[in-house]
Amino acid sequence: MKTYKNPEREIWSQVLRRPTRTYEEIEGLVASMFEEIEKDGDAGVRKYVKAYDGADLSALEVSDKEKKEAPGKLTAELKSSIGLAHENIEKFHRVQRTQRVEVETFPGVRCWQEKRPIEKVGLYIPGGTAPLFSTVLMLAVPAKIAGCKEVVLCTPSDQNGNIDPAILFTAELCGIDRIFKVGGIQAIAAMTFGTESIPAVYKLFGPGNQYVTVAKQMALKYGVAIDLPAGPSELLVLADESADPAFVASDLLSQAEHGADSQVVLVSLSERLELAVQEQIELQLQALPRKDIASKAIENSKSIVMDSYERALELVNAYAPEHLIVCLKDSDSVLSHIANAGSVFVGNYTPESAGDYASGTNHTLPTNGFARNFSGVNLDSFQKAITFQEITKSGLQGIGGAIEQMAEAEGLRAHRNAVTLRLEKMKRDKS
Amino acid sequence: MKTYKNPEREIWSQVLRRPTRTYEEIEGLVASMFEEIEKDGDAGVRKYVKAYDGADLSALEVSDKEKKEAPGKLTAELKSSIGLAHENIEKFHRVQRTQRVEVETFPGVRCWQEKRPIEKVGLYIPGGTAPLFSTVLMLAVPAKIAGCKEVVLCTPSDQNGNIDPAILFTAELCGIDRIFKVGGIQAIAAMTFGTESIPAVYKLFGPGNQYVTVAKQMALKYGVAIDLPAGPSELLVLADESADPAFVASDLLSQAEHGADSQVVLVSLSERLELAVQEQIELQLQALPRKDIASKAIENSKSIVMDSYERALELVNAYAPEHLIVCLKDSDSVLSHIANAGSVFVGNYTPESAGDYASGTNHTLPTNGFARNFSGVNLDSFQKAITFQEITKSGLQGIGGAIEQMAEAEGLRAHRNAVTLRLEKMKRDKS
Numbered sequence: 001m002k003t004y005k006n007p008e009r010e011i012w013s014q015v016l017r018r019p020t021r022t023y024e025e026i027e028g029l030v031a032s033m034f035e036e037i038e039k040d041g042d043a044g045v046r047k048y049v050k051a052y053d054g055a056d057l058s059a060l061e062v063s064d065k066e067k068k069e070a071p072g073k074l075t076a077e078l079k080s081s082i083g084l085a086h087e088n089i090e091k092f093h094r095v096q097r098t099q100r101v102e103v104e105t106f107p108g109v110r111c112w113q114e115k116r117p118i119e120k121v122g123l124y125i126p127g128g129t130a131p132l133f134s135t136v137l138m139l140a141v142p143a144k145i146a147g148c149k150e151v152v153l154c155t156p157s158d159q160n161g162n163i164d165p166a167i168l169f170t171a172e173l174c175g176i177d178r179i180f181k182v183g184g185i186q187a188i189a190a191m192t193f194g195t196e197s198i199p200a201v202y203k204l205f206g207p208g209n210q211y212v213t214v215a216k217q218m219a220l221k222y223g224v225a226i227d228l229p230a231g232p233s234e235l236l237v238l239a240d241e242s243a244d245p246a247f248v249a250s251d252l253l254s255q256a257e258h259g260a261d262s263q264v265v266l267v268s269l270s271e272r273l274e275l276a277v278q279e280q281i282e283l284q285l286q287a288l289p290r291k292d293i294a295s296k297a298i299e300n301s302k303s304i305v306m307d308s309y310e311r312a313l314e315l316v317n318a319y320a321p322e323h324l325i326v327c328l329k330d331s332d333s334v335l336s337h338i339a340n341a342g343s344v345f346v347g348n349y350t351p352e353s354a355g356d357y358a359s360g361t362n363h364t365l366p367t368n369g370f371a372r373n374f375s376g377v378n379l380d381s382f383q384k385a386i387t388f389q390e391i392t393k394s395g396l397q398g399i400g401g402a403i404e405q406m407a408e409a410e411g412l413r414a415h416r417n418a419v420t421l422r423l424e425k426m427k428r429d430k431s
Numbered sequence: 432m433k434t435y436k437n438p439e440r441e442i443w444s445q446v447l448r449r450p451t452r453t454y455e456e457i458e459g460l461v462a463s464m465f466e467e468i469e470k471d472g473d474a475g476v477r478k479y480v481k482a483y484d485g486a487d488l489s490a491l492e493v494s495d496k497e498k499k500e501a502p503g504k505l506t507a508e509l510k511s512s513i514g515l516a517h518e519n520i521e522k523f524h525r526v527q528r529t530q531r532v533e534v535e536t537f538p539g540v541r542c543w544q545e546k547r548p549i550e551k552v553g554l555y556i557p558g559g560t561a562p563l564f565s566t567v568l569m570l571a572v573p574a575k576i577a578g579c580k581e582v583v584l585c586t587p588s589d590q591n592g593n594i595d596p597a598i599l600f601t602a603e604l605c606g607i608d609r610i611f612k613v614g615g616i617q618a619i620a621a622m623t624f625g626t627e628s629i630p631a632v633y634k635l636f637g638p639g640n641q642y643v644t645v646a647k648q649m650a651l652k653y654g655v656a657i658d659l660p661a662g663p664s665e666l667l668v669l670a671d672e673s674a675d676p677a678f679v680a681s682d683l684l685s686q687a688e689h690g691a692d693s694q695v696v697l698v699s700l701s702e703r704l705e706l707a708v709q710e711q712i713e714l715q716l717q718a719l720p721r722k723d724i725a726s727k728a729i730e731n732s733k734s735i736v737m738d739s740y741e742r743a744l745e746l747v748n749a750y751a752p753e754h755l756i757v758c759l760k761d762s763d764s765v766l767s768h769i770a771n772a773g774s775v776f777v778g779n780y781t782p783e784s785a786g787d788y789a790s791g792t793n794h795t796l797p798t799n800g801f802a803r804n805f806s807g808v809n810l811d812s813f814q815k816a817i818t819f820q821e822i823t824k825s826g827l828q829g830i831g832g833a834i835e836q837m838a839e840a841e842g843l844r845a846h847r848n849a850v851t852l853r854l855e856k857m858k859r860d861k862s
Binding site: 246383386 | 508509511512513515516518519520522523526527529532533534536537540542544547548549550561562563564565597633634651654655656660675677678681682684685687688689715718719720721725766769770771772773774775776777778779780781782783784785786787788789790791792793797799800801802803804805806807809811815816817818819820821822823824826827830832833834836837838840841842843844845846847848849850852853856
């Protein structure tokens with residue numbers, strides 16, 4: 001870790017600079033695959049599944065038989081762990097439901113707002129070395145609570161056409177009925193246009209590599225909404241001497257093992273803590289199976305010692321971390337000053353991995369500074385707010401004059417007419 | 432209007448096709464102006480203000496003197512109309528505030544969600560023939576309620592460097608303190624990068640022509656969020672014989688006058704109503720100052736007669752209109768079946784122009800079918816939701832095992848370690 005002591009405000013953006021990626025060279029490939037899959041449907045999808053995943057699939061969709069066999073391939077411990085996580089995630093997302101909001105803004109003018117589910121959503125779950133069944137929970141649980149009618153899941157199979165049983169088990173537990181063995185650009189294109197087998201959706205969710213990221217941006221151009229702009233995962237730990245150095249080190253490493261480009265930042269109010277954490281990192285790193293990845297990420301990481309809580313907080317808000325651990329003597333007084341963060345973990349016994357799996361909060365969060373202007377995935381991500389209004393005759397008499405004035409001043413006569421006509425009718429009806 | 436009677440489901444998408452636009456030829460211009468303004472700041476902005484608006488500005492920012500003089504240039508009626516609209520919009524957006532949402536998902540595991548304002552937002556108000564002061568209300572009022580710290584407004588001046596006094600008056604009323612005389616691509620670029628005079632923002636709001644639309648998409652690439660993808664304005668009226676044909680015609684025309692590419696659709700349950708509305712349109716059209724624009728839009732519009740309420744509703748949801756007027760004998764029973772719409776206007780005395788100006792709902796709404804997957808601008812557009820969690824020792828003992836199991840199954844040992852280390856520490860402390 002590179003260490004900085006009380007860096008000046010002017011160099012913060014330089015100290016905290018995230019690695020930038022450009023995707024331009026991928027865009028051409030994505031565009032041509034989108035065109036092909038729009039035209040060829042399933043045949044186009046199959047071609048790329050064969051090319052990229054090496055699987056020659058007879059059916060793109062996971063069969064009932066495969067779903068039924070999945071639970072038998074998992075340990076009872078894992079199944080009950082997933083069950084517990086499911087319950088907690090459901091509890092936290094259920095309380096996010098909002099009632100219809102209504103107000104009579106003016107006598108006879110009733111305005112209200114109601115949330116409605118996005119009818120068709122697509123969940124993308126990456127394959128590869130780690131089967132991310134936890135992400136299935138994070139996306140499918142709120143989709144179901146929101147009441148999305150059609151929830152489709154795409155995830156790549158292995159060469160033999162098999163999907164990890166933990167993914168199948170979790171999807172079943174969440175009540176997802178359609179799972180397709182398709183990954184990468186071809187999955188995103190299929191859910192954008194729809195094919196003979198795979199339905200088109202209105203919004204796409206889920207993480208992915210650079211190809212999936214660019215494909216999701218392309219989907220947006222075709223009118224499909226996406227959850228969040230993507231970037232490498234990040235953790236910032238804000239700690240003083242009340243923090244346990246071993247715990248802090250373990251949290252930093254848990255982020256670092258995600259990938260060599262993971263962002264790990266320690267902001268400490270104490271040089272002693274800083275040194276102790278560095279020591280612990282060296283110690284714990286040795287035992288990790290993903291040691292190579294984690295040590296690369298740690299090499300690129302920053303350790304910043306600040307001499308005041310106020311400036312430390314300012315730095316945190318300037319960085320806008322995806323995950324923020326706050327381990328301070330008086331953490332509570334600090335929380336209301338956190339302006340920009342995806343998810344916040346408070347105290348010594350709240351590791352970031354709790355939120356990744358089982359506490360109940362969502363782990364699909366804004367990276368790359370997007371915590372300044374985006375929420376993480378939550379129940380509202382699967383809904384849209386629709387406004388309604390109903391105006392009585394006397395209500396229109398009350399506000400009609402204002403509408404006429406304003407429409408005329410904006411040069412929109414027909415807007416004015418729509419009111420005038422109604423007001424005149426009321427006059428005629430009266431006389 | 433082209434008339435269709437009971438069209439089959441298969442041809443709906445063809446009947447309801449929206450005009451598509453491609454912006455590719457503009458992208459090059461936008462990209463080069465962004466680069467120039469990032470590099471040259473104010474000098475770059477001034478250059479394009481001179482080139483496009485013909486104004487040679489000594490200061491980009493509106494002065495206090497100009498703000499003070501604005502109210503004197505408006506009639507008392509217009510000022511009190513804007514005041515009434517302001518009040519209603521404030522009432523409707525105030526009730527959208529949400530409390531912190533909290534739940535103990537598991538004993539000792541406390542999770543909560545809080546909304547925080549997006550700290551810096553930029554509002555874009557188009558200039559040109561009509562001064563859209565109503566849009567100032569729709570964007571500035573929720574920004575202020577949300578508590579955004581910095582609210583910046585950009586709008587083009589005329590050749591003499593003057594801004595319409597209604598825009599200045601409304602901005603003052605809403606408490607916006609910084610207004611810049613900059614429009615078009617140069618305004619969006621300036622708020623994306625920040626210049627010597629104009630602050631950079633985290634999210635951009637507001638309508639605009641095709642140049643502004645492409646510029647907002649470009650801003651997104653630089654990490655600035657935007658309110659909505661843009662498109663021409665739309666209205667669908669769903670009506671049966673309980674509707675007043677003159678009112679329906681006036682509403683359709685109020686939409687049609689926006690531009691020749693405006694989308695106007697009538698879905699009627701009655702041929703008699705349909706004919707009466709067509710007649711009324713011809714009649715009312717003659718008196719409109721924007722007659723040419725409106726008649727072009729009406730020419731491209733669709734009138735669809737459906738023989739059942741159920742199929743009519745299905746059609747409405749398939750189209751996903753920005754504005755939807757519902758004028759039925761039993762409108763109320765239909766409302767819960769509206770799945771996709773931006774804003775809904777119920778009954779004979781609720782013209783769409785009420786929502787454009789003064790009833791209280793927002794007029795910045797999803798067009799082009801985006802009502803399927805986007806909300807219109809509301810209080811949440813100016814906030815983000817942050818999640819928090821705090822776990823006690825016994826809480827971690829309760830869910831720690833599940834986290835360990837799941838992390839191990841996903842191949843993420845360091846994630847597991849962060850829990851294991853803490854559980855072991857607790858054991859050691861006990862013994």
